[in-house]
Amino acid sequence: MDSEYFIDSVSEPLLHKLLDKLLECKVVTQDELEDAGTQKTRADKARVVINTVLRKGPKACAALIAALCEEDQCLSTKLKLIPPTHTTHTTTDLVEKDGECIYENIIS
Numbered sequence: 001m002d003s004e005y006f007i008d009s010v011s012e013p014l015l016h017k018l019l020d021k022l023l024e025c026k027v028v029t030q031d032e033l034e035d036a037g038t039q040k041t042r043a044d045k046a047r048v049v050i051n052t053v054l055r056k057g058p059k060a061c062a063a064l065i066a067a068l069c070e071e072d073q074c075l076s077t078k079l080k081l082i083p084p085t086h087t088t089h090t091t092t093d094l095v096e097k098d099g100e101c102i103y104e105n106i107i108s
Contacts, residue, residue: 002079003054007046014072015045021067027060028052 010018019036022028032052039045053064069076 003050006050007043009075010046012042017071018067027063
C-alpha cells in the first residue's frame with residue numbers, strides 16, 4: 001500500500017469506518033483509536049492509523065486492506081489493492097486467532 005497516497009487521499013469519515021472495523025477485530029485498541037482521534041488534522045489521523053497498523057505486521061495490514069477495499073472501492077483501486085469482490089469474503093470474515101485479527105483469504 002502506498003502510505004503517502006493513503007494519507008493524502010483518505011477522508012475523515014472513511015478513517016472512522018476503518019478504525020471501527022479494526023477495533024472490532026482487535027487490530028487496534030481503544031487507546032489507539034482515541035489517539036488517532038486526538039490528532040488535529042485528517043492527514044495526521046491517517047498517518048497515525050497507517051503507522052499503527054504497519055507496526056503490527058502483515059496480518060494487521062491485511063485487515064486494513066480488506067476493510068479499505070470493502071469501504072472505498074475507488075481508493076482501494078487507486079492504491080492497487082486486491083478487492084474482496086474477487087473472493088467470497090468480506091471484512092465480516094475477519095476472525096481472531098491467537099489474539100490477532102486475520103482476513104482469511106489474504107493471509108495464508
